[in-house]
Amino acid sequence: PDLDAGVAWYGLPPLEYLDPAKIKAPIQAHWATQDAFFALEHVEELEAKLKTGGVDVEFHRYLAHHAFANETAVGPDRITRTQFDPVWAQLAWDRTLTFFGRTLWRRS
Template identity: 70%
Template sequence: MVSFKRPDGRELEGYLAQPAEPANAPAVLVMQEWWGLNDQIRGVADRLASAGYLALVPDLYRGRITVDEEEAHHLMNGLDFAEVASQDMGGALQYLGTKTDRIAGMGYCMGAALTLLAMCHHAALSAGVLFYGFPPLEYIDPTKIHAPVIGHWAVQDVFFPIETVNELEHRLRDAGVNVEFYRYLAHHGFTNETAVGPGRISRTQFDPVWAQKAWDRTFTFLGRTLWTRD
């Protein structure tokens, strides 16, 4: 765990995963699902680090985690999304900015919504990676997004309807954003290996085949946007 300051001066902690060769490595700001900074999201950061990226996951819940959907909903509703996007993510970006000028935002569910909001306000983000999540579309100003975006969506998602995904894609394209949206015959949380369907986490289900495909596409995207220079 590392500590860093938000723009307002308050301290925040996060989980930092470092690659074997950190010199000149680009970074990924990873935003958690509504479960908190748990082992699964740390594993996402570790996977990115093993591929050569510096990965930071801010602890949005300040040490609290859960496996209960009702409690997760309560924790998420306790967040001020505007403050998280401007302060928590702003501080994380300042911290990563001391190490590199190539930073992608990457989020899952709630974290994807926060990533989209941050892309409207932080020019430091060089790319955005979204996994099955978005905020209310009226909160997004696509004209302020100037970095490429890749999104992974589940057509059987009961939380984030694919019809709204289609509308989001159209709005981004109409604003000139470089967008790659992929749709998978899967349920919400299909890249989360702890989502095993009814009996564990309702209305979500891990799909190893589609998860690997989404990761492959993500690493190709990150390699093109963060490693390749004009």
């Protein structure tokens, strides 16, 4: 209840514990469509639950793998099923900063 805005990258909360009625801040989220850790169908369920609950949500999807914005997720030493993608990472960061500027600027 004390947040003015929130941005999520990659992970998902357990949907059975999520109460959209308690979320008052606008939310933006970034998802990889090829994420081997968090299935896209669960992202769809989360988005539907939040929207049905009246939460102001903005979801973005990228043709990428998990950790697409993690610059250390490159090369043979990276965690399996992760892959940094600089193009998608830049777009996601641009969207995140624009979102915070848009949502937080109006509150000050």
